[in-house]
């Protein structure tokens with residue numbers, strides 16, 4: 500079988516980097532798409548050291564022409580993409596009364612507009628191949644989280660986006676699912692700890708006390724779930740939201 504190509508957005512670090520490394524180990528050629536192409540190159544080098552194939556591509560997922568150029572670059576340089584993981588994300592947390600329009604728009608632009616633009620650019624290759632897998636990163640915050648009106652709305656929005664794409668693209672052999680992580684140790688959660696003035700170690704310890712499996716998550720925990728959704732055998736699983744949070748969610 501020829502190698503399939505996967506695009507992972509926001510893959511220069513954190514969950515995205517973990518997903519990119521896992522998909523490369525699973526045998527995919529992986530495009531590490533991120534705002535920060537130089538940081539993406541370090542992930543590519545790590546994949547290549549393990550014998551995988553990867554390409555770093557710099558692009559803002561919220562920028563229509565940059566996305567089109569990036570996806571074309573992947574198709575030409577690595578292979579036509581048939582797997583997409585919409586992982587790029589940012590937080591701009593604040594209580595509603597302090598949230599600015601910029602905080603709102605920035606979060607919508609990366610999570611919702613970004614997932615829309617990259618999915619729209621990639622679906623043509625999936626439809627042509629008669630096979631594809633899209634995985635969107637939602638969050639337990641979709642269920643509501645203080646200080647995250649923008650982020651929780653975007654992450655709940657991604658669940659509706661996932662289900663609609665699953666309905667539209669199913670007949671072309673394309674499945675679309677979402678993963679909603681709980682607390683994962685990355686720069687994003689480290690930034691939250693810093694904002695509220697708690698050392699990261701203390702922050703993760705407190706979080707772990709609330710989690711049934713008694714630990715916080717790691718990028719590899721999410722990468723494992725992505726690996727399942729994009730696998731050959733998962734073709735009858737579509738439009739689902741999998742909470743990966745170390746326990747049941749409300």
Ligand code: NAI
Nearest residue numbers: 509513514534559560586587588638680682683685686687
């Ligand atoms: P992170 O902040 O460590 O990494 C995010 C990556 O996305 C960075 O490399 C950044 O450069 C890239 N990025 C940001 N804006 C971009 C844009 N406009 N275009 C292209 N790339 C862009 O975040 P983390 O923790 O790895 O999160 C990954 C995804 O998982 C996000 O969608 C996040 O909302 C979601 N998530 C994370 C959780 C956590 O506990 N860390 C929990 C639930 C969901």
